[in-house]
Amino acid sequence: MDLARKNKLFIDNEAFITLSMMVEGLLYPVTKLMNSKENDEVNKTKTFNGMTFPFSFVLAPAGRKNEEILKNSQPNDIIELYCKNKKVGEIKVEEVFKIDRHKRVKLIYGSDDLDNKNIAKTLNRLGNYAISGDLKLIESSIKSDLQKIKNSIKQTKAKNIVGMTTNANPFHRVHERIVRLALENNDIVILFLAKNLKTDGIDYETRYKVLKKITNDFFPKNKLLIVPLYNTYIFAGLNEVIMDSLVIKNFGCNKFLMGQTHEGLGIHYSNQHIKSIFDILQGINLETIAINEYVYCNICKTIVSKNSCPHGSHHHINYHSEALLELLKNGILPPSIILRKELSAIYLTSLFPNRFKNLQNLYFDLIPNKGIIENHSEEELYIALSKMYQTTSMT
Numbered sequence: 001m002d003l004a005r006k007n008k009l010f011i012d013n014e015a016f017i018t019l020s021m022m023v024e025g026l027l028y029p030v031t032k033l034m035n036s037k038e039n040d041e042v043n044k045t046k047t048f049n050g051m052t053f054p055f056s057f058v059l060a061p062a063g064r065k066n067e068e069i070l071k072n073s074q075p076n077d078i079i080e081l082y083c084k085n086k087k088v089g090e091i092k093v094e095e096v097f098k099i100d101r102h103k104r105v106k107l108i109y110g111s112d113d114l115d116n117k118n119i120a121k122t123l124n125r126l127g128n129y130a131i132s133g134d135l136k137l138i139e140s141s142i143k144s145d146l147q148k149i150k151n152s153i154k155q156t157k158a159k160n161i162v163g164m165t166t167n168a169n170p171f172h173r174v175h176e177r178i179v180r181l182a183l184e185n186n187d188i189v190i191l192f193l194a195k196n197l198k199t200d201g202i203d204y205e206t207r208y209k210v211l212k213k214i215t216n217d218f219f220p221k222n223k224l225l226i227v228p229l230y231n232t233y234i235f236a237g238l239n240e241v242i243m244d245s246l247v248i249k250n251f252g253c254n255k256f257l258m259g260q261t262h263e264g265l266g267i268h269y270s271n272q273h274i275k276s277i278f279d280i281l282q283g284i285n286l287e288t289i290a291i292n293e294y295v296y297c298n299i300c301k302t303i304v305s306k307n308s309c310p311h312g313s314h315h316h317i318n319y320h321s322e323a324l325l326e327l328l329k330n331g332i333l334p335p336s337i338i339l340r341k342e343l344s345a346i347y348l349t350s351l352f353p354n355r356f357k358n359l360q361n362l363y364f365d366l367i368p369n370k371g372i373i374e375n376h377s378e379e380e381l382y383i384a385l386s387k388m389y390q391t392t393s394m395t
Contacts, residue, residue, distance in 0.1 A: 016083040020140040035132040036097035051283035055107040058130040070129040094133035158187035163248035164257040169201040174319040192229040206350040341386035345379040
């Protein structure tokens with residue numbers, strides 16, 4: 001029993017997901033756990049095998065037992081990896097070496113300020129020793145996601161494939177407009193939906209359901225695809241735009257659609273102009289497309305780019321996700337010019353499950369119907385109410 005315990009490393013779900021991304025080729029050029037020489041070189045040059053990579057890729061799990069196992073490991077030892085008390089893989093030891101935890105956190109975040117809760121969390125997850133060697137994982141959900149995208153690209157013979165990251169928190173009319181514009185000149189748009197390990201917004205399942213709804217009902221079949229993107233610690237701070245670019249490229253995209261508020265964009269966005277991503281990335285063939293800022297103009301009576309609208313900002317309705325999210329969290333149905341009623345219904349039903357005590361009677365009393373009580377869902381009630389808000393004869 002003692003020997004068995006000494007040959008086990010215990011990692012958390014965030015580490016397992018990050019390792020899975022590497023094993024499946026989504027972090028290429030990185031395809032292995034780096035040894036001490038590679039660790040030092042990458043941290044110094046910000047490149048690996050001639051391509052940009054912002055910091056070394058190592059496994060250094062925290063914990064007294066983990067540290068004891070690593071310190072006592074020898075080359076060619078087999079170390080089993082466990083996550084949530086389940087074996088998820090093995091490492092054949094090449095080398096175990098000491099790392100500077102604070103230096104590593106600073107490389108990832110650009111700071112080691114422990115008042116930042118994400119920095120403090122990552123520091124607590126880091127141990128003092130890293131392990132390199134041949135890594136094999138038993139299973140990976142990322143593999144099936146990758147295969148689905150490859151199959152879709154092959155079946156449609158797509159040539160121009162655009163990747164776009166989104167939280168869909170919430171997915172409003174401007175998001176939809178941007179996707180439609182992207183589809184005008186491209187074969188496929190892939191939405192990389194942030195699957196945060198923890199979020200203070202709307203849960204992933206609801207956000208995914210919203211994107212499936214709009215994909216199935218409002219876009220051509222097989223033109224808009226959805227992929228979960230786990231925002232682990234390697235996507236932190238200024239490095240997010242770099243890591244997003246690598247993942248998007250390795251999923252098969254040749255274009256990256258990003259907004260002006262994308263995390264880390266400021267390192268190559270200045271003077272109101274987007275610079276090529278090649279200004280900061282080496283060795284990656286990915287076209288970068290900047291997204292203009294869109295608003296609803298109450299004179300133009302439509303969604304417009306700020307660059308093309310002649311009217312002042314006082315005529316504009318801004319599509320700020322934070323404000324929209326606050327409305328939804330307070331149970332308020334947003335106007336349809338901002339968020340589709342079908343999507344608002346999904347968000348509100350998720351945020352306020354079983355909200356109405358007498359749903360069927362309420363629907364019968366308020367909504368035009370066939371004169372009989374029928375069963376309706378909460379989503380249907382929200383949609384029906386939204387349609388009534390659009391009635392103008394009495395306003």
